[in-house]
Amino acid sequence: xxxxxLMRASHARPAGNARVTLAVVRSAAYLIAAGIWACPIAxxxxxxxxxxxxxxxxxxxxxxVIYHLRPSxxxxxxxxxxxxxxxxxTSTLNVTxxxxxxxxxxxxxxxxxxxxxxxGRFWIEKPGIYRFELTSDDGSRLYLDDxxxxxxxGVHPPETKLTALTLEGGxxxxxxxxxxxxxxxxxxVLRVAGPGxxxxxxxxxxxxxxxxxxxxxxxxxxxx
Numbered sequence: 001x002x003x004x005x006l007m008r009a010s011h012a013r014p015a016g017n018a019r020v021t022l023a024v025v026r027s028a029a030y031l032i033a034a035g036i037w038a039c040p041i042a043x044x045x046x047x048x049x050x051x052x053x054x055x056x057x058x059x060x061x062x063x064x065v066i067y068h069l070r071p072s073x074x075x076x077x078x079x080x081x082x083x084x085x086x087x088x089x090t091s092t093l094n095v096t097x098x099x100x101x102x103x104x105x106x107x108x109x110x111x112x113x114x115x116x117x118x119x120g121r122f123w124i125e126k127p128g129i130y131r132f133e134l135t136s137d138d139g140s141r142l143y144l145d146d147x148x149x150x151x152x153x154g155v156h157p158p159e160t161k162l163t164a165l166t167l168e169g170g171x172x173x174x175x176x177x178x179x180x181x182x183x184x185x186x187x188x189v190l191r192v193a194g195p196g197x198x199x200x201x202x203x204x205x206x207x208x209x210x211x212x213x214x215x216x217x218x219x220x221x222x223x224x
Contacts, residue, residue, distance in 0.1 A: 095186065
């Protein structure tokens, strides 16, 4: 899989005459009707591959800062001492365990020894006990409101850690730090389950505040 550099997105200018003639349109329609283009159409309908992020800004999503690591790193680095290579954006972390030869979609052309430090905010409409599940290969950590709540650090195969904590209504800060050490496998998945709910992939699209700030309320936990 060809991976793209994330420092900035470039847009190629079309070469030659970009005008599509009526004859070309008719030919394309004929090929589609005849089923000659059936395979490309089927591929276009497949679900997109989950990635670590994109260079396109995701409003209200997570911002991931990417760093290169020194070879033989065995744990998450002190990000303050590293120079960032660029940023990516995403609303979910759902890179399921895969062979490193499948590539690291949305990151760089580097196959090992890199780290991503994600941060963002999310809105809790229904206060209560929330469970979080973090799967990674290699190390990762989850921070909520500047407090580490899950430690899945170190060089290891896909491994899952869980935690449960009480969240009040309103805005909360979230941070997920991740690093990929040596090759062979890669994974980063964050899932959540609210009060009385089943686990699903955490998405900032689901945890957005109401569009009108004047309607924001901050419900408190009852029946502690």
